[in-house]
Amino acid sequence: MALLEVKHLKTYFDTLKGQYKAVDDVNFDLEYGEALGLVGESGCGKTTCALSIARLLPKEGKIYGGKILLEGTDMVQLSDDQIREKRWKDVSIVFQGAMNALNPVMKVGDQIAEAIMLHEKIKKEDALRRTERLFELVEMPADRIRNYPHEFSGGMKQRAMIAMALACNPKIIIGDEPTTALDVMVQAQILNLLEKLRRELNMGLILITHDLSILGETCDKIAVMYAGKIVEIGMVEDIFERTAHPYTKRLISCFPNISKDKVIPAGIEGIPQNMLEPQPGCSFYPRCHLATDLCKTEVPTSIEVGKKHFSACHRASEVLNGR
Amino acid sequence: MHKGTIAKKLFYAFVTIMIVLVFNYILFRVLPGDPLAMMMRNPKATPEMIEGIKHFYGLDQPWHIQFFTYFKNMFAGDFGTSFVFKAPVIQVVAGRILPTVLLVGLAEIIAILVGIVIGVLAAWKRGTRLDVGTLGFSLITYSVPTFWLGMIMIVIFCVGLHLFPTSGMFTPGKSFISTGAMLHDLVKHMVLPVLTMSLVLIGEYALTMRNTLIDVLSEDYITTARAKGFRERYVLTKHALPNAMLPMITIIAINFGFIVAGAIQVETIFSWPGLGRLMYEALSARDYPLLQGIFLLVTVCVIVANVLADITYAYIDPRVKN
Numbered sequence: 314m315a316l317l318e319v320k321h322l323k324t325y326f327d328t329l330k331g332q333y334k335a336v337d338d339v340n341f342d343l344e345y346g347e348a349l350g351l352v353g354e355s356g357c358g359k360t361t362c363a364l365s366i367a368r369l370l371p372k373e374g375k376i377y378g379g380k381i382l383l384e385g386t387d388m389v390q391l392s393d394d395q396i397r398e399k400r401w402k403d404v405s406i407v408f409q410g411a412m413n414a415l416n417p418v419m420k421v422g423d424q425i426a427e428a429i430m431l432h433e434k435i436k437k438e439d440a441l442r443r444t445e446r447l448f449e450l451v452e453m454p455a456d457r458i459r460n461y462p463h464e465f466s467g468g469m470k471q472r473a474m475i476a477m478a479l480a481c482n483p484k485i486i487i488g489d490e491p492t493t494a495l496d497v498m499v500q501a502q503i504l505n506l507l508e509k510l511r512r513e514l515n516m517g518l519i520l521i522t523h524d525l526s527i528l529g530e531t532c533d534k535i536a537v538m539y540a541g542k543i544v545e546i547g548m549v550e551d552i553f554e555r556t557a558h559p560y561t562k563r564l565i566s567c568f569p570n571i572s573k574d575k576v577i578p579a580g581i582e583g584i585p586q587n588m589l590e591p592q593p594g595c596s597f598y599p600r601c602h603l604a605t606d607l608c609k610t611e612v613p614t615s616i617e618v619g620k621k622h623f624s625a626c627h628r629a630s631e632v633l634n635g636r
Numbered sequence: 637m638h639k640g641t642i643a644k645k646l647f648y649a650f651v652t653i654m655i656v657l658v659f660n661y662i663l664f665r666v667l668p669g670d671p672l673a674m675m676m677r678n679p680k681a682t683p684e685m686i687e688g689i690k691h692f693y694g695l696d697q698p699w700h701i702q703f704f705t706y707f708k709n710m711f712a713g714d715f716g717t718s719f720v721f722k723a724p725v726i727q728v729v730a731g732r733i734l735p736t737v738l739l740v741g742l743a744e745i746i747a748i749l750v751g752i753v754i755g756v757l758a759a760w761k762r763g764t765r766l767d768v769g770t771l772g773f774s775l776i777t778y779s780v781p782t783f784w785l786g787m788i789m790i791v792i793f794c795v796g797l798h799l800f801p802t803s804g805m806f807t808p809g810k811s812f813i814s815t816g817a818m819l820h821d822l823v824k825h826m827v828l829p830v831l832t833m834s835l836v837l838i839g840e841y842a843l844t845m846r847n848t849l850i851d852v853l854s855e856d857y858i859t860t861a862r863a864k865g866f867r868e869r870y871v872l873t874k875h876a877l878p879n880a881m882l883p884m885i886t887i888i889a890i891n892f893g894f895i896v897a898g899a900i901q902v903e904t905i906f907s908w909p910g911l912g913r914l915m916y917e918a919l920s921a922r923d924y925p926l927l928q929g930i931f932l933l934v935t936v937c938v939i940v941a942n943v944l945a946d947i948t949y950a951y952i953d954p955r956v957k958n
Contacts, residue, residue: 405864409856412856414857414860416879417953418882428865
C-alpha cells in the first residue's frame with residue numbers, strides 16, 4: 314500500500330465572481346521515503362493541493378470530490394476532530410519560515426513543544442528536552458530553543474521550522490516553498506537537510522516550488538502543474554531527459570545553462586488562463602507552439618508515455634520525440 | 637528592560653515636560669482675549685483700580701520677567717493664584733482631580749473591556765451578522781460627537797424617562813443618612829456621564845481590536861498553529877491575541893491623556909465637577925495660571941502614560957526588549 318494516494322482530487326474556491334477550480338482532477342501517489350516535487354507557476358494550485366491533504370483550506374475553499382488516502386484512510390471523509398489529530402502527527406508542513414511562519418512573541422522551543430504536548434500528552438519538561446534533540450537533528454545548538462524568532466537568521470528560522478515539522482514523527486512532510494527568500498547557499502543547506510532527513514526517517518516528502526532547477530537533486534518524482542491540473546508527472550530523469558509536455562519543455566528552457574553561451578532565457582509568452590472563465594480544450598493551448606485545432610476543443614487526457622510517466626497532451630509522443 | 641533604558645526614557649520624558657512648560661506659557665498669551673477685561677466687568681472701575689489688579693497678578697511686568705517668574709515659581713511648586721477662584725491653582729486643581737479620575741477611569745475600564753470583547757468577536761466571526769452589527773455599532777459610536785450624545789442621553793433618560801438626574805455629582809443640598817445612601821446618589825449621577833464617555837471610546841477600541849486581529853489571523857504563524865492540530869479557540873487565545881494586543885496598548889496609552897482633556901465635553905454637559913469643566917471655565921475667563929496648571933497636569937498624564945506603555949511593551953513584545 315502506498316503511503317499517500319491522491320485520486321481525482323477536486324478543490325474549488327467559491328468566490329463572489331464564481332467558482333475557482335484551483336485543483337481539478339489531480340492524481341498522484343507517494344511511497345515511504347520518497348520525495349515528490351510539485352512545480353508550476355504562481356496560482357497554478359500547488360499550495361492548494363498540499364493544503365487539501367491536511368484539510369487546511371481557507372473557508373472559501375472546499376474539496377468537491379476525490380480521495381486522499383493516507384495509509385488507506387480517506388482524509389476527505391474524516392470529521393474535524395479526527396483531522397485535527399492527524400495534523401502534524403501524520404502530515405506536517407514546513408512553511409516559508411524565513412518569513413512569518415513562527416509566532417514572534419513566543420519562544421521557538423515553546424512553539425515546538427506545544428505541538429508535542431498536544432499530540433503525545435507529555436509533560437512540558439519532556440517535550441522541551443525532545444525539542445532540544447530536534448534542534449540537534451537539524452544542526453542547531455540545543456540552547457537556542459529559548460530564543461525568540463527575531464533572534465534567528467532566515468536560514469536558522471527555516472531549520473527551526475523543519476525541527477518543528479519533525480516534532481511528532483510525521484509520515485509526510487510538505488515543504489511549501491521552504492527555500493524561497495533564502496540566499497542560494499542557505500537554500501542548498503536546507504534542501505540537503507530535508508533530503509537527508511527524509512531518507513533517514515523514511516518519510517514521504519512533498520516539495521512545492523516554482524523553481525524546477527532545485528527539484529532535480531532533491532526529488533525522486535516531479536509533477537508539473539498548470540491551471541489546476543497535473544500536466545506531466547514522472548521520475549526526475551524522465552521529466553528532464555524525456556520531456557513529454559510542451560509546458561514542461563518551456564519550463565526547463567526557462568533556466569539558463571551556464572556551460573553554454575550567455576543567452577537570456579526565452580520565458581513563456583502569454584499569461585495563464587483566467588481560472589474563473591475556463592476555455593474549452595487544453596488550458597495551455599493559447600501559449601503552446603504546438604497547438605492544433607483539436608487542442609482548442611478537446612481536453613487532453615493523461616496518457617502513459619513511459620514507465621510511470623504520464624503526460625496530458627494530444628501531441629505528447631511528438632514532444633517526446635524532440636519537437 | 638534595562639535600568640539604563642528606563643532612566644533614558646524618564647530623562648526624555650522630563651525634557652518633553654520642560655518644552656511643554658515653555659509652550660504652555662506662550663500659547664495662552666498669544667490667544668486672543670484679555671484676562672483683565674474678564675475680571676473687570678465693572679465699567680466704573682478707575683484706572684488706579686485696574687493698575688492695582690495688574691500689579692497684584694504681576695501683569696504689569698515686562699514679558700520676560702513674567703516668564704522667568706513663572707518658571708521659578710513652577711519649580712518651587714507654586715503654580716500661581718487663579719484669577720477667577722482667587723485661590724492657589726494647586727488647591728483648585730486638586731479638588732477637581734478625584735471626580736475626573738472617577739469618571740474617566742471607570743469609563744476607560746468599561747470601554748477597554750467591552751471594546752476588546754466586541755472587537756475579538758467581530759474579527760473571529762468575520763463576515764457574519766454579528767460582525768456587521770457590531771461594526772455598525774462601533775462606527776456610529778466612534779463618529780458621534782460627544783456633546784451631541786450627551787444631550788441625547790439627557791433628553792431620553794432624564795427629561796423623557798426621569799431615570800437619572802441631569803447634572804452634578806450629588807443632589808445639591810441633600811444630607812445623607814449613611815455612606816450607602818451617598819454612594820447610591822453618586823452612582824445615579826454617574827451612570828449617564830460614564831455611559832456617554834465609554835460609548836464614545838468603545839467604538840474606537842472595538843474597531844482597532846477587530847482590524848488588528850483580522851490582520852493577525854491572516855498571518856502565516858496562525859496557519860502554522862492550525863496545521864499543528866490546535867483548536868480554533870486555542871489558536872485565537874494563545875497565538876492571535878498576544879500579537880493583536882500590542883497595538884491596543886499603544887492606543888490605550890495615547891487615549892489616556894486625551895480623555896482627561898476629552899472629558900471637557902462630558903463634564904460640561906453633565907455639570908460634572910471635574911478637571912474638564914474646570915478647564916472650560918478657566919478658558920472662558922482667560923485664567924492663565926489655572927490653564928497652565930491644568931495643561932501641565934494633562935501633559936504629565938500623557939507623558940507618564942506613554943512611558944508606562946513603552947515599559948509594558950518591552951514586557952509583552954520580546955522584539956522591543958533589546
